[in-house]
Amino acid sequence: MLHMDLLLLDLVIVLAAARLFGALARRLGQPPVIGEIVAGILLGPTLLGPLIGDQLFGPEMRPPLQALANVGLVLFMFVVGLELDQKLVRGKGRIAVTVALGSTVVPFVLGCVLALAIAGEHVGGGRTLPFVLFMGAAMAATAFPVLARILTDRGMQRITLGGLALASAAVIDVLAWTVLAVVVGIAGAGEAEGQWKVLLALPYALVMFLVVKPLLARLVPAYEKAGRLTPGLLSLVLIGLIGSAWATEWMHVHFIFGAFVFGAVMPREGAERLNHEILERLEQLAVLLLLPMFFVVAGLNVNLRELDLSSLGTLAAILAVAIGGKLLGSYAAARTQRLPGRQSWTLAALLNTRGLTEIVILTVGLQKGVLDDELYSLMVVMALVTTAMTGPLVRRLYPDRRVARDIADAERAALGVTAAHRVLVIVPEPPAEQAPLVGLATTLALSAHPASQSSSAHPASSSEVVLGHLLPYPAGRLEVGSGLSSELAELAETLHELETLAATVRERGSESRVVSRFSADVAGELPGLASGARPDLLVLPAGVPGYADVRDGATCRVVTVAMPVPPPVPGSASVPETPSVSSSVFGQAGPGSEPGPVAVHHGSGGDAAAHVALTLATLWNRPLVVTGGSRASALARRLAGLGVEATSGPVPGGALVVAADTANAPEGAHLLVRAEQDPDPVDWTEAVSALRAPLPHS
Secondary structure, three states, X not given: OOOHHHHHHHHHHHHHHHHHHHHHHHHOOOOHHHHHHHHHHHHOOOOOHHHHHHHXXXXXXXXXXXXXXXXXXXXXXXXXXXXXXXXXXXXXXXXXXXXXXXXXXXXXXXXXXXXXXXXXXXXXXOOHHHHHHHHHHHHHOOOHHHHHHHHHHHOHHHOHHHHHHHHHHHHHHHHHXXXXXXXXXXXXXXXXXXXXXXXXXXXXXXXXXHHHHHHHOOHHHHHHHHOOOOHHHHHHHHHHHHXXXXXXXXXXXXXXXXXXXXXXXXXXXXOHHHHHHHHHXXXXXXXXXXXXXXXXXXXXXXXXXXXXXXXHHHHHHHHHXXXXXXXXXXXXXXXXXXXXXXXXXXXXHHHOOOHHHHHHHHHHHHXXXXXXXXXXHHHHHHHHHHHXXXXXXXXXXXXXXXXXXXXXXXXXXXXXXXXXXXXXXEOOOOHHHOHHHHHHHHXXXXXXXXXXXXXXXXXXXXXEEEEEEEEEOOOOOOOOOOOOHHHHHHHHHHHHHHHHHHHHHHHOOOEEEEEEEEEOOHHHHHHHHHHHHOOOEEEEEOOOOOHHHHHHHOOOEEEEEOOOOOOOOOOOOOOOOOOOOOOOOOOOOOOOOOOOOEEEEOOOOOHHHHHHHHHHHHHOOOOEEEEOOHHHHHHHHHHHHOOOOEEEOOOOOOOEEEEEOOOOOOOOOOEEEEOOOOOOOOOHHHHHHHHOOOOOOO
């Protein structure tokens, strides 16, 4: 007999616990679903035990609670189908499908192998095939809604990587639900009355897409005529939704597929306002009341008290397959599409999110008898771990400042501004003597290609060199009426010198602009000037005021000029013949001397430094010497095999020395390259090929 007072008390406890633990999870930077599932686990036999737990949530209370949870699941799956946006895949189709296949196939296969290994302990006779396929599907799942929430919280849905993650997850969702439908159909076919009903799944899908979808399109003109979502229109949607869910449940395919398919066939063209109002009405009921009920009830079915040491071994194997399969499959697939290493790992970490989708799949497995209670509990723990690790791991792989930079690039592109490869060079006093420094920055700007960037590649013709300069002046000197003729004359002279430098940049084929102003605190204002320019590369003399703050605050590769660097020799690949350029080498050789080599110390973190050295050696027609042990010898041989004049050995006299910005940089290095934001290995074949491409000249 149903005790109504106890049911109402259970509802109060469940909803309060869901809200409390969901809010706590959000405070900890986790999705609320984590807290809601944990709340269910704590309310169940794991913590409360048989005394209090059985009194509050005993066997007679589980069916009504499960019924309410299932209604919430119907609404949720409809929302998932309705929000499945085909636009996500447009323009990203090939890479999204490739990544989705890698992220699905590898964990699916590994999950099937693991299932075969543990089937003897968890499966009854005749259930091995659905169990094996189900474990594969559960390992391959990605929680699209939780992933979308993680991306939205960090603003990553506005950048290319976030869009690609959503597109891949959308494809994975379709694959996962398709595989799960097959598994449930196989499991249902084992029942005598279900054998012939499962065969109706394909005709059902055809009817939904060929008949029901055109009929639902008539909702749009009815909505526009009424001007709002009337109770009649909403009732039609709910009747169709529940009817579709009933049909798939009757066919032994499970009601979640009927709800999902009905959401997928809802009209899209011209139905944005209609769908928005439907979501607004249903999400309030589903998200605030019924869906938390579902996750808490899912947690109530978890009993960690019954786990023993052998269960811990199974849990370790499940975590290894789930995490390893997702990360390696997604990463390998992304790399085959030439996505940089850091972005590939970040994408793999994002697709490792399981959350809501995994719990839904596991609940289906438990209801269909494919999973036993022990394995269900272990798989729920896996879902919690993989979901909880996503946020911190993504922050580690893709810090907030990288996201901010990518958002800025996206905003510039949206405004129609050319996303030029921007090099900011901080010009010290006096500007008239900084032609070599600006020449170095121009060479690096003109050589821009994918190996030198961590986000997007820009053609050399869209490069830009920004000359940043602050003219020091004591506070209080520049007051109206105090006579500014001499100060303005000095500023005008400085601007003239900077514009002269900018003109030399433009002659070499790059855009250039000047950012210059008076400053009473050069050291304090330079970091703001550097961050405001949003450069892809920063060329920074070591002696400028506030050097450490500018360098540490940069979100891009930083090339520190530790010692004076002379201009390149006229006639080299990147320098036009002009009598205004000195032919001195490194300040150590006179006019007419043979050009000295470029040397690079290829130690720890030295890939970025080696790339800068390769750039200068190639474009300035100088030999390259790589120092630093066995890694240096291997790199020299690799570059020599690509046709570069490269050798390994000690630093020769008169060489321009490039090193990583680390403690082991050799004494007397001219350039120090800091690349904490650019750690991906350089593709040397691609780097050499790009440097040999023709550079623009005026």
